[in-house]
Amino acid sequence: MSADYTGVRRVGNAIAKRLAEQKDTEGAKAIQSLLRKRGVPLQASGYAEALPRDAGSRLPLVEEGHWPTTPVMLGGEAGHIISQFIEDAQHIGLLAEKGVSARLGLLLYGPPGTGKTLLAGHIAASLKRPFYIARLDSLISSRLGETAKNIRGIFEFVPARNAVLLLDEMDAIAKVRDDRHELGELKRVVNTVLQGLDSLTDDVVTIGATNHPHLLDPAIFRRFPYKVELGLPDRDVRESLWLHFLFEGDTAHKGDASLLARVSDSLNGADIENIALAARRRTILAGHSPGLAQILLAVRDSRAGSPRLLDGRTLGTADKKNLTTLLHEKGDVSQADIARIVGVSRQMVHRYLKEATDG
Ligand SMILES: Nc1ncnc2c1ncn2[C@@H]1O[C@H](COP(=O)(O)OP(=O)(O)O)[C@@H](O)[C@H]1O
Ligand SMILES: [Mg+2]
Structure with a gap:
């Protein structure tokens, strides 16, 4: 009440x-x-x-995130450090009593779309703590002194709430200087972040996320004793992502998921999610699945950060040739299977491959 x-x-x-x-x-x-x-x-x-707000725009400086309902797929190394971090956070009282507590600061770094924000939400959920997100890029104000004030606003708001605080897009701090050619302001902002981090009590969990860890001020970097790199997903992780987002976890499709994983080596988790969901939308609206060939083509034409969604066009000869070479070179697929997936005869597959090697 x-x-x-x-x-x-x-x-x-x-x-x-x-x-x-x-x-x-x-x-x-x-x-x-x-x-x-x-x-x-x-x-x-x-x-x-009552969330703290920017004085000029009146936009909230912190928003409450929700506990994610979708799983996060992690490679082995990252998973180990995260479990350790969660265990330490759960027992911080005991660790402090024994004099071996660590600052509960975790830095997640790596390219965009690799699940940093999602993972932070999962950590809050495992710890059963409220989850607050401050996007540092949105706190940067064009008004002198206002950025530092905004940052103070966050740190004054959060600690009382036994929360997990995500400082998202941390590299934005470094851009204060670039945008304004004013070194005094950057220094002030960095100092405010440092003071804020130092003012937190032992039990507050702070997670920093950044695409460019090398842009972080070294003193800020040191405030996060736990560090986890989320790189582009490896093959196993990509397979789990395809299986989850395209096939809703139905392991009967493990073979297809594994094939998609082999050919999507340059994509991040968000790209895979986008392509998979586009395929499922087509399935629902067109009444039938777009087929593996269409999805493979979309993967082929995608780059990290700019997935190409399915367009439902019928495969032309050039598409079929492209797909054949892709499956042969990257997919490690037999010629019989290529023929089935692409929808041509085995003789044709043979001819396409010969044409490709003859150049
Ligand atoms: N490793 C992953 N496991 C599960 N989903 C992922 C993963 N990486 C990306 N995604 C999907 O992409 C979306 C965007 O990822 P996000 O957490 O915003 O990435 P980042 O913060 O690293 O830019 C997530 O909400 C999720 O649906
Ligand atoms: Mg993010």
Whole structure:
């Protein structure tokens, strides 16, 4: 009743858990999905949490993220460090008591679309803590002094709430200088971030995410003892991504997912998701699946960060030749299977491949 957001969540979760124990799965699920929706229960009651806002634009400086419902696929190394980080965060009280606590700062870095923001949400969910996202690129104000003020606003808002704070797009800080040719402002902003990070108590979890870790001020970099690089997904991760996003996890399609993984080596997770969802939209609206050949062509014509979505055109001769060479060189597919996927005879596959090598 006093709009204690965190409290509503905690009690709601306890009720959901009890319902689940009493085998009322429906009821438990209903409560959990309400809690996951950001702010719906309280907003519906007319309450909007007082988020700090930019003085000029009135846009909120921090938004509440929701706990993700889709899984995040990680390579081995990243997964290990993340589990360790979560374990340390869960037992920070004990670790502090023994004098071996670490600052709960985690830096996620790597190219765009590799799941950094998504992973941060998962960490908040595993820790069952509210999740706040501050996008540093959106805090940068053209008004002198305002950026530092915005950053102070975030750090003053979050710690009281036992939250996970994601400082997203951190490299934006470095751009303060480039945009304004004014070194004083950059220094002020960096110092404000440092002061903010240092003002946090031990139990606050801070996650920084950046596409360009080398642009970060070294002093800020050091404030994040845990570091995880999320690179472009490797073959196993790509296979899981295809299986999840295109085939909804149906392992009967493992073979196709594996083939798609082999030919999509330059793509990031977001690209794979985009192509897969486009294919599923076509399946629903056209009443039949676009077919593996169409999807493979879309993959072939995609680059990281600019996926080409399916266009439903029928394959021309050039497409068929392209696809044949792609499957032969990257896909490690037999000529019989190529013929089936591309929809031509085996003789034709043989001819295309010969033409390709003859140049
Ligand atoms: N490793 C991954 N596992 C699962 N989904 C992913 C992965 N990488 C990207 N995605 C998909 O792409 C979307 C965008 O990823 P995002 O977390 O915003 O990337 P980043 O923050 O690194 O730019 C995610 O919401 C998710 O649907
Ligand atoms: Mg992101």
